[in-house]
Every structure is written in structure tokens, then in C-alpha cells.
Amino acid sequence: TKLTENTYMLVGAGGNIGVSVGEDGVLIIDNQFAPLTPKILDALKALSDKPVKYVMNTHHHGDHTGGNENFGNLGAIIMAHDNVKKRLEEKSPKIAIPVITFNDKLTVQVNGEDVLVIHVDNARTDGYS
Numbered sequence: 627t628k629l630t631e632n633t634y635m636l637v638g639a640g641g642n643i644g645v646s647v648g649e650d651g652v653l654i655i656d657n658q659f660a661p662l663t664p665k666i667l668d669a670l671k672a673l674s675d676k677p678v679k680y681v682m683n684t685h686h687h688g689d690h691t692g693g694n695e696n697f698g699n700l701g702a703i704i705m706a707h708d709n710v711k712k713r714l715e716e717k718s719p720k721i722a723i724p725v726i727t728f729n730d731k732l733t734v735q736v737n738g739e740d741v742l743v744i745h746v747d748n749a750r751t752d753g754y755s
Contacts, residue, residue: 632737636669638662641689644682645670648737651679657693666693678702680736682743683724686713694722705732707745 627635636643639662644655652674658666670678681697683706684690691714694704698721706714706724714723726732734741 632739634673636666638666639689645673646737646739646741647674647676649676650736651676653680653682653734653736653741654678654697655682656684656690657681657697659689659692660696663693663696680705680734682706682734682741683710683714686710691718691722695719698722705734705743 627637629635632646632648634645634647636645638656638658641656641658643657643666646653652670654666654670657663667678678697678700679702681694681702681704683694683704685707686709691706691710694714695718698704703726704722704724705726705728708727708729711724711727728743728745730745732743734743
């Protein structure tokens, strides 16, 4: 679903995926379960010929982070709240762990836009953004 000139939403199994496309590459918000990565990549190729450069995890549940290892192996930089990193370190390989984390908020400049990520206290999980 096209939202703006550079942003889209992919409807997924268990949650949706936010997408920013442009000259800087592709940023995705969440990445579903690992077995869905090929299907997600096919959908992204229809939107951009650029690689997935960034993955932003909204929280640590598998329907949002299950593809981290796959996207990490493709060279994507994984970002998330500090608590998401803590939870993923308990059960995930190093390549699937966020390398950019934040406590309160984070701004990423990508594809000509500011992507503002805000931690929501006392939400569904302690790392929810």
C-alpha cells in the first residue's frame, strides 16, 4: 500500500511492515518471521532496486524480529530500543542483534525524510517503539 512518494506498508502475517524507499536504500520497520524473508524481499524489489540498508524493530516478538538474522546477513543495519537488544541477546545470533539502539528517541535521516522513532513506556513490551 503506497502511503506517500517514498513510504509504503506491506501487509504481513502477524503485523505489517513499514517501508521507506529512495536514493539511500530501503528502510523497513519490522521483518516478520524468518521463513517469510524471501517473500518480503520479492515485495521490496517491486518497490525499489536498492538493498535493504536499515531494519527498525518495534519490539522483540518473533513476528517483528524473526527475519533479523536473514536481513543482517544481507548487510542491513538493525536498530531498536535498548530493551529490544537485551531481549534479543538472550535468544538470537549476533548478526540478528541491533547495532544501533536508543533509550528515549532516535531520528534517522533517510531518503530525504526524518524518521522519528519514539519509545512508548509501559506499552505491550518494555522495548516498544
